[in-house]
Amino acid sequence: MRRLMFLIPLVLFLGLAGWFGVRLKQIDRGDTPDRLPSVMIDKPVPAFDLPPLVDGQPGVASTGLADGKVRLVNFWASWCAPCRSEHPILMRLAGQGVDIRGIDYKDKAADGQAILARDGNPYAAVARDESGRTAIDFGVYGVPETYVIDRQGRIRYRQVGPITPQDLQNRILPLINELSK
Amino acid sequence: MRRVLFTLVLAATLLSGPLARAVQPDEMLPDPAMEARARAISKDLRCLVCQNQSIDDSDAPLARDLRLLLRERLVKGDTDAQAVAFLTDRYGDYVLLRPPVKPATYLLWFGPFALLLAGGGLLLWRGRQGGKGRAEAVAPPLTAEEKAQVALLLRDEDEGKGRP
Numbered sequence: 518m519r520r521l522m523f524l525i526p527l528v529l530f531l532g533l534a535g536w537f538g539v540r541l542k543q544i545d546r547g548d549t550p551d552r553l554p555s556v557m558i559d560k561p562v563p564a565f566d567l568p569p570l571v572d573g574q575p576g577v578a579s580t581g582l583a584d585g586k587v588r589l590v591n592f593w594a595s596w597c598a599p600c601r602s603e604h605p606i607l608m609r610l611a612g613q614g615v616d617i618r619g620i621d622y623k624d625k626a627a628d629g630q631a632i633l634a635r636d637g638n639p640y641a642a643v644a645r646d647e648s649g650r651t652a653i654d655f656g657v658y659g660v661p662e663t664y665v666i667d668r669q670g671r672i673r674y675r676q677v678g679p680i681t682p683q684d685l686q687n688r689i690l691p692l693i694n695e696l697s698k
Numbered sequence: 699m700r701r702v703l704f705t706l707v708l709a710a711t712l713l714s715g716p717l718a719r720a721v722q723p724d725e726m727l728p729d730p731a732m733e734a735r736a737r738a739i740s741k742d743l744r745c746l747v748c749q750n751q752s753i754d755d756s757d758a759p760l761a762r763d764l765r766l767l768l769r770e771r772l773v774k775g776d777t778d779a780q781a782v783a784f785l786t787d788r789y790g791d792y793v794l795l796r797p798p799v800k801p802a803t804y805l806l807w808f809g810p811f812a813l814l815l816a817g818g819g820l821l822l823w824r825g826r827q828g829g830k831g832r833a834e835a836v837a838p839p840l841t842a843e844e845k846a847q848v849a850l851l852l853r854d855e856d857e858g859k860g861r862p
Binding site: 551553554555556557623648649650653654655656658659 | 746747749759760763764767786787788789790792
């Protein structure tokens, strides 16, 4: 018993080192400590009605998000560099028939329009949130952020930061498939 | 010379802190009492962008938006608790720089005291064990025969000094 006591520090060290190892792996996969869990999961989308980015086209409103279709709501901005790296993935998703609603966050309308004209528009509808208040209601703390909305208009998943191909394969596409059943 | 320079830099650093304010004059409320409430609340709210600064300290645009939102809520007649709840409904407890005491945070709040108690207990227990150990270590006095043996051994050693 006495002898085994000497092993306690070693065991503690190995446990700690093991935990550090696990966290390093998780951080490698993008699960960094600055990513906050959303308190909005499983709650209905907050009420909002935002004007369209392009005049004459439809905007985005909370009432249109509970019509039995699974959707993504993507917060983005023309000034946001990670949004540009995410853009091809959104284009691919839209090509596969996924309904993505865009919300241009605290942006100049002309800048947002110019980016979509240059890089392509993956959004079924795109609105502008000039004050950023709707984003705050969603709990957005940076762009891009993407929310998976189920048939009943509830938030089921939040992606903080750009969607990576891994996130798409491992989380978002399986969730969309499951919710669409 | 170096000392004077050091003192100057230190003084400048310490004095510039209170002068640097993230809160802009255009954000402030006309009612000083309400503004003071807003300041007090926002000192305890975390900026979600900087994550270790309060929204009162942070220059991030989101912090400014949250400061304005908070002031709007107060003007609309929210109590301090209601205004804070408005933000925790959206951002969770993480937005609070002072975590609430609830089952999920018991480890955080009481963990250090539990460790202190456990450490104290261990020390106490070890102290008792050690005391017993010492008591056993006090050997009975040497018998006359043993004393003679010791004397012999010591003498042997003295004589041996001359040997190579």
